[in-house]
Amino acid sequence: xxxxxxxxxxxxxxxxxxxxxxxxxxxxxxxxxxxxxxxxxxxxxxxxxxxxxxxxxxxxxxxxxxxxxxxxxxxxxxxxxxxxxxxxxxxxxxxxxxxxxxxxxxxxxxxxxxxxxxxxxxxxxxxxxxxxxxxxxxxxxxxxxxxxxxxxxxxxxxxxxxxxxxxxxxxxxxxxxxxxxxxxxxxxxxxxxxxxxxxxxxxxxxxxxxxxxxxxxxxxxxxxxxxxxxxxxxxxxxxxxxxxxxxxxxxxxxxxxxx
Amino acid sequence: xxxxxxxxxxxxxxxxxxxxxxxxxxxxxxxxxxxxxxxxxxxxxxxxxxxxxxxxxxxxxxxxxxxxxxxxxxxxxxxxxxxxxxxxxxxxxxxxxxxxxxxxxxxxxxxxxxxxxxxxxxxxxxxxxxxxxxxxxxxxxxxxxxxxxxxxxxxxxxxxxxxxxxxxxxxxxxxxxxxxxxxxxxxxxxxxxxxxxxxxxxxxxxxxxxxxxxxxxxxxxxxxxxxxxxxxxxxxxxxxxxxxxxxxxxxxxxxxxxxxxxxxxxxxxxxxxxxxxxxxxxxxxxxxxxxxxxxxxxxxxxxxxxxxxxxxxxxxxxxxxxxxxxxxxxxxxxxxxxxxxxxxxxxxxxxxxxxxxxxxxxxxxxxxxxxxxxxxxxxxxxxxxxxxxxxxxxxxxxxxxxxxxxxxxxxxxxxxxxxxxxxxxxxxxxxxxxxxxxxxxxxxxxxxxxxxxxxxxxxxxxxxxxxxxxxxxxxxxxxxxxxxxxxxxxxxxxxxxxxxxxxxxxxxxxxxxxxxxxxxxxxxxxxxxxxxxxxxxxxxxxxxxxxxxxxxxxxxxxxxxxxxxxxxxxxxxxxxxxxxxxxxx
Numbered sequence: 001x002x003x004x005x006x007x008x009x010x011x012x013x014x015x016x017x018x019x020x021x022x023x024x025x026x027x028x029x030x031x032x033x034x035x036x037x038x039x040x041x042x043x044x045x046x047x048x049x050x051x052x053x054x055x056x057x058x059x060x061x062x063x064x065x066x067x068x069x070x071x072x073x074x075x076x077x078x079x080x081x082x083x084x085x086x087x088x089x090x091x092x093x094x095x096x097x098x099x100x101x102x103x104x105x106x107x108x109x110x111x112x113x114x115x116x117x118x119x120x121x122x123x124x125x126x127x128x129x130x131x132x133x134x135x136x137x138x139x140x141x142x143x144x145x146x147x148x149x150x151x152x153x154x155x156x157x158x159x160x161x162x163x164x165x166x167x168x169x170x171x172x173x174x175x176x177x178x179x180x181x182x183x184x185x186x187x188x189x190x191x192x193x194x195x196x197x198x199x200x201x202x203x204x205x206x207x208x209x210x211x212x213x214x215x216x217x218x219x220x221x222x223x224x225x226x227x228x229x230x231x232x233x234x235x236x237x238x239x240x241x242x243x244x245x246x247x248x249x250x251x252x253x254x255x256x257x258x259x
Numbered sequence: 260x261x262x263x264x265x266x267x268x269x270x271x272x273x274x275x276x277x278x279x280x281x282x283x284x285x286x287x288x289x290x291x292x293x294x295x296x297x298x299x300x301x302x303x304x305x306x307x308x309x310x311x312x313x314x315x316x317x318x319x320x321x322x323x324x325x326x327x328x329x330x331x332x333x334x335x336x337x338x339x340x341x342x343x344x345x346x347x348x349x350x351x352x353x354x355x356x357x358x359x360x361x362x363x364x365x366x367x368x369x370x371x372x373x374x375x376x377x378x379x380x381x382x383x384x385x386x387x388x389x390x391x392x393x394x395x396x397x398x399x400x401x402x403x404x405x406x407x408x409x410x411x412x413x414x415x416x417x418x419x420x421x422x423x424x425x426x427x428x429x430x431x432x433x434x435x436x437x438x439x440x441x442x443x444x445x446x447x448x449x450x451x452x453x454x455x456x457x458x459x460x461x462x463x464x465x466x467x468x469x470x471x472x473x474x475x476x477x478x479x480x481x482x483x484x485x486x487x488x489x490x491x492x493x494x495x496x497x498x499x500x501x502x503x504x505x506x507x508x509x510x511x512x513x514x515x516x517x518x519x520x521x522x523x524x525x526x527x528x529x530x531x532x533x534x535x536x537x538x539x540x541x542x543x544x545x546x547x548x549x550x551x552x553x554x555x556x557x558x559x560x561x562x563x564x565x566x567x568x569x570x571x572x573x574x575x576x577x578x579x580x581x582x583x584x585x586x587x588x589x590x591x592x593x594x595x596x597x598x599x600x601x602x603x604x605x606x607x608x609x610x611x612x613x614x615x616x617x618x619x620x621x622x623x624x625x626x627x628x629x630x631x632x633x634x635x636x637x638x639x640x641x642x643x644x645x646x647x648x649x650x651x652x653x654x655x656x657x658x659x660x661x662x663x664x665x666x667x668x669x670x671x672x673x674x675x676x677x678x679x680x681x682x683x684x685x686x687x688x689x690x691x692x693x694x695x696x697x698x699x700x701x702x703x704x705x706x707x708x709x710x711x712x713x714x715x716x717x718x719x720x721x722x723x724x725x726x727x728x729x730x731x732x733x734x735x736x737x738x739x740x741x742x743x744x745x746x747x748x749x750x751x752x753x754x755x756x757x758x759x760x761x762x763x764x765x766x767x768x769x770x771x772x773x774x775x776x777x778x779x780x781x782x783x784x785x786x787x788x789x790x791x792x793x794x795x796x797x798x799x800x801x802x803x804x805x806x807x808x809x810x811x812x813x814x815x816x817x818x819x820x821x822x823x824x825x826x827x828x829x830x831x832x833x834x835x836x837x838x839x840x841x842x843x844x
Contacts, residue, residue, distance in 0.1 A: 080595070162361060
């Protein structure tokens with residue numbers, strides 16, 4: 001085993017750590033603000049704060065909300081990249097605020113935080129998620145089987161068949177991929193990467209028997225063929241899903257009708 | 260104010276709420292009110308698995324599982340409920356598989372199973388493989404699968420609706436549920452939902468601790484709503500501290516890491532659990548492991564410059580095994596600590612994780628207004644409830660099980676009740692008045708106290724005084740501090756005075772809930788002069804079955820002059836086949 005020693009972990013993520021050099025830095029957060037109760041226009045607002053750069057962007061947003069401006073509004077829950085509430089555009093890139101550490105953002109310059117694009121902004125960093133979830137619901141995101149006699153025990157599935165769709169089961173529906181897609185920005189009609197990822201999760205599940213139906217849904221003019229393979233979605237996915245590859249696999253399945 | 264009328268209303272859309280909704284939507288007109296989008300619920304953060312004696316990989320049976328659950332809960336478990344949990348576990352897992360859940364598979368193609376803390380072969384002989392799992396994302400898969408099936412069944416959700424009050428109407432001296440009052444985040448509008456049956460499935464209350472695995476949103480809203488209406492809360496002193504939270508952050512690292520062979524080590528590299536639990540070692544129950552970790556730390560064998568943590572060592576496990584079985588938690592270590600778990604041990608400390616106590620129910624999910632009386636039309640399931648299947652300490656993988664078994668039971672029972680009663684119970688006069696007054700007071704207050712300050716002080720006092728080790732003195736310190744904070748809370752004001760998405764206002768409401776529940780917890784803990792499961796009193800280090808093998812029932816009392824107090828009562832434990840024994844791992 002590795003012998004536990006004073007290793008690089010000590011002091012990590014700990015603002016109170018008693019080191020001689022203060023871990024704190026002064027960072028500026030440039031946040032896109034919008035509140036229809038105040039103004040019809042969105043504006044940028046700067047906040048300065050002392051913060052340990054090993055903390056999360058979400059920690060910084062909380063510090064601003066709790067110590068400086070209670071009206072700053074954003075969604076969050078689990079704070080460790082599992083619930084998918086806090087996708088936002090940070091320094092021009094879609095990320096989860098709770099999975100992005102300040103030190104990885106060149107904090108010597110102002111850090112910009114704005115809502116994800118392509119969905120209507122409701123207040124500050126909060127967007128209308130309904131069109132996103134509607135596209136998800138449209139691909140029939142649930143297991144469909146035709147057997148008239150349900151097995152008494154579990155359906156069998158080989159480890160290999162289970163592995164076939166593992167990547168797309170990781171999706172947390174945060175919308176980072178869909179709202180990074182230029183085709184989706186153009187008009188909201190395109191299903192978007194997240195819905196296709198969730199269709200893929202069932203099309204390639206050996207237990208499912210509605211792959212053909214899902215493929216027909218995605219063969220629509222607003223379906224997979226609108227993907228321009230820009231890989232923004234893959235770059236944006238906080239779960240590391242190979243989104244573009246999944247979309248390509250769905251396209252290929254549409255051509256070959258094999259999946 | 261809008262008034263809605265449904266047969267069944269479910270409060271919360273995590274595992275228990277959605278499992279209930281799948282059943283009740285088939286049988287009655289159902290609305291699910293949830294303060295988060297359903298897939299944001301904290302069920303998704305559960306990692307290691309769901310227990311069921313499928314016996315897919317080795318001999319196992321539900322009776323062994325029942326025994327482990329009763330023993331794990333330090334004999335405060337209601338044994339009839341534990342038996343239902345263990346028996347129905349098997350169909351619960353099979354139900355989820357049929358709904359599409361992508362479990363890991365054995366070479367035969369059946370659901371794979373792995374070891375977990377406190378789950379044993381033949382009443383404690385050795386660890387058994389009972390946890391059905393999907394890598395270290397079992398909760399995520401359960402949450403997604405249940406949401407997918409809610410979409411399939413056409414479940415009607417009201418997303419970002421905060422339920423702030425439970426409506427009770429007395430008929431012939433018996434309290435009946437009449438519905439709930441909710442606040443709509445997007446608009447600030449108040450909604451009254453009249454319903455024949457209400458199911459609470461709103462989750463836990465861990466945010467009154469500082470170091471916790473719980474989400475920011477776990478603020479005990481359901482418990483607080485019924486408690487304020489005079490209904491009791493059961494066993495609130497029992498809170499689980501999960502042994503392996505990321506040091507100082509509290510982010511959960513699954514017990515499955517130890518199930519896969521991970522080892523806890525102190526600063527000398529010693530596998531210290533061998534001293535405390537010679538048979539189960541690192542897979543002893545969570546209360547035992549958490550106390551062992553703090554004993555090591557207190558005796559000077561903790562790691563780091565301040566000696567305030569120990570290590571979870573996975574470095575002897577093959578990287579392929581970590582990638583296949585523990586992909587998410589190894590990524591957490593890399594993301595948040597900059598540590599490579601292939602080569603370096605991970606600094607951990609116990610983290611506030613799970614409320615064993617909650618709203619008392621019977622095995623049908625019906626809420627009780629005292630030790631035996633059912634509140635017609637009111638149900639609860641999951642972490643918000645106390646059946647009690649977890650007693651004084653929950654076993655790992657039994658909570659994902661609990662939400663499925665009792666979520667389903669509550670969903671069926673509530674919908675069947677809705678179908679049998681002819682009419683809705685009449686709403687109380689001016690049903691939204693309490694919520695309207697509460698919101699108005701917070702919105703218009705000009706007091707000088709701030710939510711963030713009071714919450715921070717509450718979390719600090721809870722961590723310092725009612726965590727893994729407790730004494731009369733520390734608990735009294737907490738009780739006094741909470742009383743001071745409750746007084747200061749009356750002068751709290753919010754900066755956001757608007758109607759749209761006013762999360763500033765709702766954080767203030769949530770803090771009020773946390774303060775009420777923290778007080779119940781501390782007062783219940785003070786009165787329990789024994790050590791049992793997650794409640795460890797250094798001044799009373801032994802379990803006392805003569806005086807304390809009973810459930811605490813805490814009631815809010817309001818005097819004629821408006822002063823509030825907590826009245827404690829007790830309820831017998833249901834014992835069937837197991838006599839209390841000394842608990843050894």
